[in-house]
Amino acid sequence: MIFTTFYKTYNEITLDKNNILRYMKAKDNAPEIQSLLDECIALSKDKLKGKVCYSVFDISFCGDTLDLGFTKTDSKALKTHLENCNKIVLFASTVGIDIDMLVTKYSPLSPSKAFCIGAIGTEAVENVCDRFCDDIVTEYGECAARFSPGYADLPLDMQKEIFSVLDTKKIGLSLSDSLLMTPKKSVTAIIGIKNN
Numbered sequence: 385m386i387f388t389t390f391y392k393t394y395n396e397i398t399l400d401k402n403n404i405l406r407y408m409k410a411k412d413n414a415p416e417i418q419s420l421l422d423e424c425i426a427l428s429k430d431k432l433k434g435k436v437c438y439s440v441f442d443i444s445f446c447g448d449t450l451d452l453g454f455t456k457t458d459s460k461a462l463k464t465h466l467e468n469c470n471k472i473v474l475f476a477s478t479v480g481i482d483i484d485m486l487v488t489k490y491s492p493l494s495p496s497k498a499f500c501i502g503a504i505g506t507e508a509v510e511n512v513c514d515r516f517c518d519d520i521v522t523e524y525g526e527c528a529a530r531f532s533p534g535y536a537d538l539p540l541d542m543q544k545e546i547f548s549v550l551d552t553k554k555i556g557l558s559l560s561d562s563l564l565m566t567p568k569k570s571v572t573a574i575i576g577i578k579n580n
Contacts, residue, residue, distance in 0.1 A: 387454065390438050391554060392516060394434030394516075397432045407502075407507060421500060425504060427501065428483060428505070432479045432504075433479060436512065437550050438473050438474060438476070439454070439474050441454055443470065448463075459536070459538040461537050465528055466576040468576075468579055469528055469576035469579065471524075472577065473527075473574070474550065474573075474574055475573060476546065476571070478556065479570075480567055481556060481566070481567045487505070520577075524577045527575050530575050532571065532574075543563050543565075546572050547559045547572075557570055
């Protein structure tokens with residue numbers, strides 16, 4: 385079965401310094417940490433390219449099984465999460481391979497910079513996901529929060545089904561046999577569209 389994949393690009397990515405510090409688990413706001421953060425943001429800013437691919441599916445509930453339109457699952461947590469929904473948006477997002485390459489470059493030179501750049505990548509992909517979710521709410525109305533494979537009792541190996549139906553290659557995203565995504569700063573998730 386062929387599913388239609390749609391695409392969005394987010395060229396301007398807003399970075400929240402407080403979130404980056406939280407991802408770094410930085411306990412204080414010392415001048416040297418702020419200086420490191422500013423330097424790493426300057427290094428990273430033009431490396432971040434937000435891209436999303438997504439499809440929309442009708443869903444149905446049949447006993448303990450949830451039919452997501454592209455696969456079926458017995459996840460109780462996802463079933464509860466989507467109980468007032470009749471459609472889902474399945475999406476994959478990434479901020480590109482350049483940020484991974486920057487982390488690799490600085491890992492032997494300055495582990496602290498590499499760590500900070502990694503946190504910047506995490507903040508960037510979260511920002512892209514949030515903006516995409518806002519766009520979906522604007523288009524479809526009230527939605528359930530995004531829900532990713534590996535969360536609660538939703539198996540991580542659902543990634544295989546997700547990558548089989550979304551044309552992720554067009555956004556430069558791939559999945560290894562061990563279910564690791566490349567680029568690393570990438571997210572897959574399901575957004576429930578609530579019944580109108």
